[in-house]
């Protein structure tokens with residue numbers, strides 16, 4: 001499936017561990033070395049780096065926990081959010097300031113859980129905007145397959161880092177990356193890039209052969225498990241022609257105690273593959289199965305997916321771009337299927353979760369011409385956060401601001417030309433929000449973006465490096 005990769009230029013095992021160690025480091029002491037990378041803007045507020053941070057008097061907090069506030073999104077006005085040791089410690093009005101806490105004034109701003117991206121292929125940042133007149137299969141042939149074969153560990157690292165940081169700056173705090181890249185040095189580079197950003201991630205590895213259990217296990221144990229915010233899935237493509245592979249992949253997933261993650265019915269032509277039938281036959285239908293796209297499902301397949309509590313990732317921007325069709329999201333929602341949102345890598349060319357939410361709403365309305373159709377604004381906000389966490393089996397850890405959960409959250413600044421004035425802020429998040437409204441991003445209590453800028457990241461350098469890698473690959477391709 002992939003041509004032989006170029007040997008790595010550097011990236012020794014020790015470098016890798018150093019990279020992982022950096023990402024694994026506990027938040028630094030208060031006001032220590034974490035600060036915005038743009039040194040020519042010294043007037044920006046210092047980034048909170050301590051173990052206890054109080055977000056004070058946020059004008060609106062969407063907790064996504066109805067027990068904590070009003071309505072389905074658990075909304076609280078003029079509330080504080082206290083983070084301690086990487087967890088949400090409390091949400092409420094006029095919370096006392098614990099000794100030593102760093103206080104961040106959030107008056108006039110909104111706070112909500114971070115976005116959960118349930119499906120991505122970050123490496124495809126190298127083909128942004130490419131093959132724009134092709135459908136999925138044409139895009140594979142002309143863009144994805146030839147470019148994947150040219151990747152070197154260094155180039156891969158620069159593309160994954162670029163795309164992961166774009167996701168972070170857009171408010172994504174958890175993402176799932178479905179990866180069909182096999183050479184160990186490339187995988188090492190991939191995981192190192194993800195870990196280095198501080199994002200919470202799931203590495204879904206496609207096993208190159210049915211007997212790849214040792215390699216997959218090695219990647220999980222040696223590369224992903226040591227990253228505190230990393231988790232693992234086994235990826236597959238369900239189809240009759242490769243049913244034996246799918247069965248082997250499901251067995252590996254079960255042995256490792258992780259989810260199986262399959263692309264399903266992205267194109268109508270894939271009806272011939274009978275992927276849901278295959279997944280049923282190998283015994284994978286259940287809550288440990290995540291299906292991506294799942295556009296062309298029959299009524300019977302939707303019923304089976306609902307009955308077995310199979311999880312689904314909806315990728316509306318990608319589906320539009322590739323003329324793949326429109327997922328029957330309203331039907332899945334009516335049946336109570338747990339569906340999250342996915343950016344899906346290079347095919348949508350962006351990490352803009354606001355655009356993703358707006359499109360998820362808009363496509364169903366375009367399909368039915370009914371404004372009341374599922375999902376409504378509150379549905380899609382839930383899908384983007386707690387719903388995505390439920391899809392991944394992570395809802396006990398993230399997805400809402402319930403005390404005890406890990407502190408993955410966003411601060412949104414609505415005081416911009418595209419967002420103000422306040423009329424219905426909840427609707428405005430979906431219809432007006434843009435990545436530039438994301439003022440701060442915390443993952444596991446650690447600020448990855450603060451005062452509108454990525455923390456401790458030389459953004460210009462990241463862009464320059466990706467540009468240089470793309471130029472090198474172009475000239476090597478001749």
Ligand SMILES: [Zn+2]
Pocket residue numbers: 119120121178263292344
């Ligand atoms: Zn995909």
